[in-house]
Amino acid sequence: DGGITQSPKYLFRKEGQNVTLSCEQNLNHDAMYWYRQDPGQGLRLIYYSQIVNDFQKGDIAEGYSVSREKKESFPLTVTSAQKNPTAFYLCASSIDGRNSNQPQHFGDGTRLSIL
Amino acid sequence: KQEVTQIPAALSVPEGENLVLNCSFTDSAIYNLQWFRQDPGKGLTSLLLIQSSQREQTSGRLNASLDKSSGRSTLYIAASQPGDSATYLCAHSGSARQLTFGSGTQLTVLP
Numbered sequence: 424d425g426g427i428t429q430s431p432k433y434l435f436r437k438e439g440q441n442v443t444l445s446c447e448q449n450l451n452h453d454a455m456y457w458y459r460q461d462p463g464q465g466l467r468l469i470y471y472s473q474i475v476n477d478f479q480k481g482d483i484a485e486g487y488s489v490s491r492e493k494k495e496s497f498p499l500t501v502t503s504a505q506k507n508p509t510a511f512y513l514c515a516s517s518i519d520g521r522n523s524n525q526p527q528h529f530g531d532g533t534r535l536s537i538l
Numbered sequence: 539k540q541e542v543t544q545i546p547a548a549l550s551v552p553e554g555e556n557l558v559l560n561c562s563f564t565d566s567a568i569y570n571l572q573w574f575r576q577d578p579g580k581g582l583t584s585l586l587l588i589q590s591s592q593r594e595q596t597s598g599r600l601n602a603s604l605d606k607s608s609g610r611s612t613l614y615i616a617a618s619q620p621g622d623s624a625t626y627l628c629a630h631s632g633s634a635r636q637l638t639f640g641s642g643t644q645l646t647v648l649p
Contacts, residue, residue: 465641468636528584531581532581
């Protein structure tokens with residue numbers, strides 16, 4: 424089945440440690456997104472990529488980094504500079520990021536906690 | 539700065555009742571308004587997307603409307619079922635072509 428796979432489902436980070444969240448899609452979508460969701464809040468955009476080898480900062484990019492070396496993959500690294508990383512992280516994709524009238528498809532998320 | 543507000547934050551209704559969820563947005567430049575469903579601990583599922591040129595969209599028991607002049611959208615759920623229990627989020631796509639999400643309405647349908 425086509426879809427978006429996020430791994431791991433749960434992740435724990437020690438102080439000063441960088442961790443990487445995986446996002447893979449087999450929908451052949453050009454655009455991919457990373458969002459952060461805090462309890463009782465909506466999603467906030469961290470980074471997005473409209474095409475391979477290109478990505479843009481979203482509203483809350485500080486303390487995060489991404490890469491887009493392959494169309495199917497858009498990993499997110501939470502660096503030690505992110506002082507409040509505990510949250511639910513969601514990855515999404517859409518057919519064409521330049522056409523906002525295409526719906527975004529979401530993975531099942533990764534829950535990151537601090538040890 | 540674009541803001542999207544959803545009221546109420548939580549709603550509990552008996553099975554079979556029709557209900558309306560509300561979404562308001564501040565940015566009058568709108569490309570579309572999207573409604574999503576989120577089950578606990580899961581990602582979002584797209585329900586309906588209303589383009590700026592449209593007034594409403596329907597899918598099964600769901601109907602979403604868009605009023606650009608007042609900056610409001612509503613999601614109407616007919617004949618609610620316990621399986622409809624979830625958090626419903628609206629998202630506005632505006633001049634930046636990115637989605638701004640509301641904080642959601644947590645719906646509980648009681649059997």
